[in-house]
Amino acid sequence: MPKKSVGQFNIDFIQILNEAGEADPSLLPHFTEKEIRQFYESMVFARLFDEKALNLQRQGRLGTYASIRGQEAVQIGAGLALQASDWWFPAFRDIGISMMRGLPGKNLFLYWAGDERGNAIPPGQNDFPIAIPVGTHIPHAVGAAWGAKIKKDPIAVLVTFGDGATSKGDFHEGMNMAGVFSLPVVFLCQNNQWAISVPRARQTASQTLAQKAIAYGFPGIQVDGNDIFGMVQTTKEALEKARRGGGPTFIEAVTYRMSDHTTADDASRYRSPEEVKGWEGKDPILRLKIYMEKTKIWTPAFEEEVARNSMNRVLNAVTEYEAMPPVDPGEIFDYVFEKPTPDLIEQKQNLLSPPKE
Amino acid sequence: MEKLTLVQAINLALSEEMERDPGVVVMGEDVGKDGGVFRATLGLLDRFGGERVIDTPLSETGIIGAAIGMAAYGLTPVAEIQFLGFIYSAMEQIISHAARLRTRTKGRYHCPLVIRTPYGGGIHAPEHHSESSEAYFYHTPGIKVVVPSTPSDARGLLKSAIRDPDPVLFLEPARIYRSIKEEMKGDDPIPLGEARIARSGKDITLIAWGAMVHTALKSAEAVKKEGIEAEVIDLRTLYPMDTGKILSSIEKTGRGIVVHEAPLKGGLGGEIAAIIQEKALLYLEAPVLRVAGFNTPIPLPKMEQVYLPSPEKITAAIYQTLRY
Ligand SMILES: Cc1ncc(C[n+]2csc(CCOP(=O)(O)OP(=O)(O)O)c2C)c(N)n1
Ligand SMILES: [Mg+2]
Numbered sequence: 001m002p003k004k005s006v007g008q009f010n011i012d013f014i015q016i017l018n019e020a021g022e023a024d025p026s027l028l029p030h031f032t033e034k035e036i037r038q039f040y041e042s043m044v045f046a047r048l049f050d051e052k053a054l055n056l057q058r059q060g061r062l063g064t065y066a067s068i069r070g071q072e073a074v075q076i077g078a079g080l081a082l083q084a085s086d087w088w089f090p091a092f093r094d095i096g097i098s099m100m101r102g103l104p105g106k107n108l109f110l111y112w113a114g115d116e117r118g119n120a121i122p123p124g125q126n127d128f129p130i131a132i133p134v135g136t137h138i139p140h141a142v143g144a145a146w147g148a149k150i151k152k153d154p155i156a157v158l159v160t161f162g163d164g165a166t167s168k169g170d171f172h173e174g175m176n177m178a179g180v181f182s183l184p185v186v187f188l189c190q191n192n193q194w195a196i197s198v199p200r201a202r203q204t205a206s207q208t209l210a211q212k213a214i215a216y217g218f219p220g221i222q223v224d225g226n227d228i229f230g231m232v233q234t235t236k237e238a239l240e241k242a243r244r245g246g247g248p249t250f251i252e253a254v255t256y257r258m259s260d261h262t263t264a265d266d267a268s269r270y271r272s273p274e275e276v277k278g279w280e281g282k283d284p285i286l287r288l289k290i291y292m293e294k295t296k297i298w299t300p301a302f303e304e305e306v307a308r309n310s311m312n313r314v315l316n317a318v319t320e321y322e323a324m325p326p327v328d329p330g331e332i333f334d335y336v337f338e339k340p341t342p343d344l345i346e347q348k349q350n351l352l353s354p355p356k357e
Numbered sequence: 358m359e360k361l362t363l364v365q366a367i368n369l370a371l372s373e374e375m376e377r378d379p380g381v382v383v384m385g386e387d388v389g390k391d392g393g394v395f396r397a398t399l400g401l402l403d404r405f406g407g408e409r410v411i412d413t414p415l416s417e418t419g420i421i422g423a424a425i426g427m428a429a430y431g432l433t434p435v436a437e438i439q440f441l442g443f444i445y446s447a448m449e450q451i452i453s454h455a456a457r458l459r460t461r462t463k464g465r466y467h468c469p470l471v472i473r474t475p476y477g478g479g480i481h482a483p484e485h486h487s488e489s490s491e492a493y494f495y496h497t498p499g500i501k502v503v504v505p506s507t508p509s510d511a512r513g514l515l516k517s518a519i520r521d522p523d524p525v526l527f528l529e530p531a532r533i534y535r536s537i538k539e540e541m542k543g544d545d546p547i548p549l550g551e552a553r554i555a556r557s558g559k560d561i562t563l564i565a566w567g568a569m570v571h572t573a574l575k576s577a578e579a580v581k582k583e584g585i586e587a588e589v590i591d592l593r594t595l596y597p598m599d600t601g602k603i604l605s606s607i608e609k610t611g612r613g614i615v616v617h618e619a620p621l622k623g624g625l626g627g628e629i630a631a632i633i634q635e636k637a638l639l640y641l642e643a644p645v646l647r648v649a650g651f652n653t654p655i656p657l658p659k660m661e662q663v664y665l666p667s668p669e670k671i672t673a674a675i676y677q678t679l680r681y
Contacts, residue, residue: 114658
């Protein structure tokens with residue numbers, strides 16, 4: 001029999017705002033000036049918060065911390081596209097989305113200082129705590145989406161993770177189930193080119209990460225992750241499709257980890273300064289600023305106001321964090337089960353009032 | 358010879374074994390160019406090349422599963438799992454395959470695999486980086502479990518682990534990776550299954566492994582001021598366990614305490630206490646006590662010292678045992 005082609009695939013790459021701050025009018029959705037100012041302010045705030053966290057870590061006022069520098073557009077874009085009723089399952093390099101979701105900055109500092117109270121998600125906020133074991137939260141997002149589908153709730157679920165996570169079984173198992181059951185979940189991969197010292201090319205031999213979705217029977221799309229317009233638009237469309245019952249989408253956001261992996265890492269051991277320099281020119285905040293200058297939305301007064309407001313918010317979060325009373329050691333035992341077991345009761349008692357000598 | 362830290366001693370053992378046997382390959386996340394997040398594999402890539410020092414994709418199941426295949430094919434893989442808390446996705450590979458390949462094939466295949474991984478608390482690390490789950494592995498028939506507590510032992514035990522024809526989990530106490538420096542005591546492998554008397558004493562036996570050996574030693578120093586001589590046994594290999602050394606010490610002291618970071622319930626303390634009462638009941642002057650972690654997940658850094666056994670907790674248990 002003659003050979004025939006039984007499948008053809010294509011992966012689109014979306015960029016609305018390029019590195020020179022030029023927007024493609026054929027792709028540009030209608031964003032109001034107010035919205036654009038919000039994009040800018042949110043990204044600046046995320047960057048200042050991140051810088052403050054790094055500073056606090058250097059001064060010994062915070063533990064190991066994973067910087068989001070360079071990934072602000074992915075995170076602010078996704079954060080803006082989410083609705084309050086949607087659910088979100090974060091990885092560990094996600095403070096931008098966390099703050100867009102309303103998690104108090106204090107919580108983020110607490111968590112990265114090794115204080116469990118930082119993990120307490122405020123009631124009403126439909127977000128999971130950070131997943132440190134890479135990729136392990138991906139099936140949870142799939143399960144939550146499944147729940148929404150069974151209960152007929154018109155919500156979407158977003159799960160965020162890195163390029164490294166696409167090598168884990170959890171990723172493939174989650175993607176597969178989402179495809180089979182056509183679940184309302186959006187997989188957002190922040191391809192920042194590195195998984196600690198391992199470059200993206202070492203994670204997979206495939207040309208894009210986006211194409212992995214094809215194998216699971218749903219669309220995969222690649223977006224310039226440093227383009228806030230592209231990020232807002234793509235995640236919004238994918239989440240809306242999910243809410244409408246249109247099934248899952250995989251988004252590969254192409255971005256760059258400008259910082260060391262964490263404060264415990266030294267990236268100069270494994271990547272060149274030229275590579276990092278190259279990405280500085282693609283900075284998401286810079287490019288939006290150029291666009292706003294060109295379209296007369298940006299003024300020095302606006303910049304000053306943004307810097308002042310953002311810094312105030314950051315400093316308030318630091319103050320709130322450092323004003324927290326010390327943790328009560330007994331709390332260790334309080335959340336293992338709804339009702340503490342006899343062992344836990346005994347261990348707690350021995351800790352809080354040790355038997356007299 | 359210059360003094361080495363525990364992590365440097367591991368690095369030395371790896372390079373010596375790779376030099377000795379071209380079948381030894383090192384694989385894992387960030388083990389190549391970065392030299393491992395703790396630098397245990399520093400310099401190996403330059404020295405032995407990318408075919409033998411392999412930066413893998415981020416895939417614990419893949420790392421262990423592939424290492425099993427390599428081992429059966431005739432290589433000696435030394436797989437690094439970045440932290441013990443990230444090994445869990447590979448449990449099926451370890452339990453269902455590595456540990457029983459020999460049994461399942463009536464010896465046609467075997468699995469000379471070493472899994473190295475940092476473990477334990479006290480390093481102010483983020484969540485899931487401070488686990489002490491040695492009991493899961495001890496409980497699994499077909500895998501040996503080794504835990505060094507000094508640089509020299511780390512070097513000698515790792516050499517034996519690599520030369521061992523069966524799978525070995527090699528747990529490296531991250532807390533003491535760099536806190537002790539010593540000259541290497543000879544370059545011979547140290548046989549698996551032999552405990553070490555870290556301190557001799559006649560009044561009570563403290564049994565520990567990994568970083569807890571040093572915590573037990575501190576407590577032994579503290580009670581010395583009161584005229585109490587505690588013996589400290591460093592098990593070094595958990596499986597197979599050197600019960601002979603434990604029993605002869607208990608026969609001398611009549612009292613024992615097991616110290617471990619892992620949660621109290623279902624931890625190895627219970628196992629060791631059972632061995633002692635089975636084999637040396639009539640020598641005992643008091644029940645064998647356990648000083649261990651709570652039955653909670655190990656807390657984040659702010660509370661981990663509350664959770665971990667401390668010299669003070671051990672000292673309190675020593676007095677409780679002596680007063681019995
Ligand atoms: C299962 C697991 N293995 C290893 C680690 C250690 N680790 C933490 S982050 C990381 C790299 C993650 O890379 P990627 O998924 O690309 O996310 P990024 O750090 O770039 O945001 C590794 C190996 C971990 N946290 N979990
Ligand atoms: Mg990455």
